[in-house]
Amino acid sequence: MPGSYAGGRYLVTVTILIVDDHIAIRRGVRAILEGRGGFEVAAEAGNGAKAIDLAARHKPDVAVIDYSLPAMNGSQLTRRLREASPRTEVLVYTMHESDALVRDVLGAGARGYLLKSDADQHLIAAVEALAHQQPYFTGRVNETLLAHYLAHRGESSQLDALTCREREVVQLIAEGNSSKQVSAALAISLKTVETHRASAMHKLGLETTAALVRYAVRNKLVEP
Known part of the structure; x- marks a missing residue:
């Protein structure tokens, strides 16, 4: 996280990559994030390929990605982003409430899962948590599901x-x-x-x- 001095204090800036194929949604997410001091949207991408390139170039602290991307969904992109920029934490946001989807993105390396319906209330808190290497989940995702995943992450699925x-x-x-x-x-x-x-x-x-x-x-x- 880059930072600067102000008023005798060291201020940390959290850099963010937004990935969504709908420009209106990217703008909305950007507006929410930039309304909070200390957040800087370093780049935006409308597809997975561009997102990987931007992640490798900017090394953002947090990537906020839509699960339902064309050609490369959020789980696949999470894996590729983590390879391109291992220090980048990934927050997946989606319209779906699905235990299978949660297990998939957790297995891919995401540390956050946010329902789009919760974005207005939880997006800033989710990015703050991931910037401090803490997981963040909304919707039906709870400690029980997370504990189940952690207990069975060595098991493989199809x-x-x-x-x-x-x-x-x-x-x-x-x-x-x-x-x-x-x-x-x-x-x-x-x-x-x-x-x-x-x-x-x-x-x-x-x-x-x-x-x-x-x-x-x-x-x-x-x-x-």
Whole structure:
């Protein structure tokens, strides 16, 4: 955290990265955060790829990211952000209240989970907590769920078995993209897309693309 001297005191500035594909929401989040002294929005991104680049460049203290991003959801982005900037704490905000989604983002390395409906009341407190390396959760997320996750974090799920690239392919397919479109979006060959799709379906025990889409929706990889 950068800081400065004022009135004989050392003032700490918390730097923040905002990630949301809706510019109006980014502006709203920015307005809330910048209304609190000591917060500085270092950068904004509308997609995961740009967010990773900005995180590597700015090394923000906290990243506030929407879970329902296109091509790379909040869980996948959390993993990539933590690789690009390990000191950055991640706050995921979402419309969903889902134990499975909470376990997913916790497993990815996020330390905060905020419902969008709670943002006006809790966003500043959540960022303050994460800036001091403390977890923050709203909604149905409680100490019992967090304790359950911590007690079972060594256990793996089907989703945990997927690589980051396989998750990206699954999400794009579930969003209605053809293999050719996935190939273009990820800058990989069509053959590689099909290999990742087949590998993901094998790991998940699925036999059809329709089943893959249902699985992605059920596990909040995409919005229904």
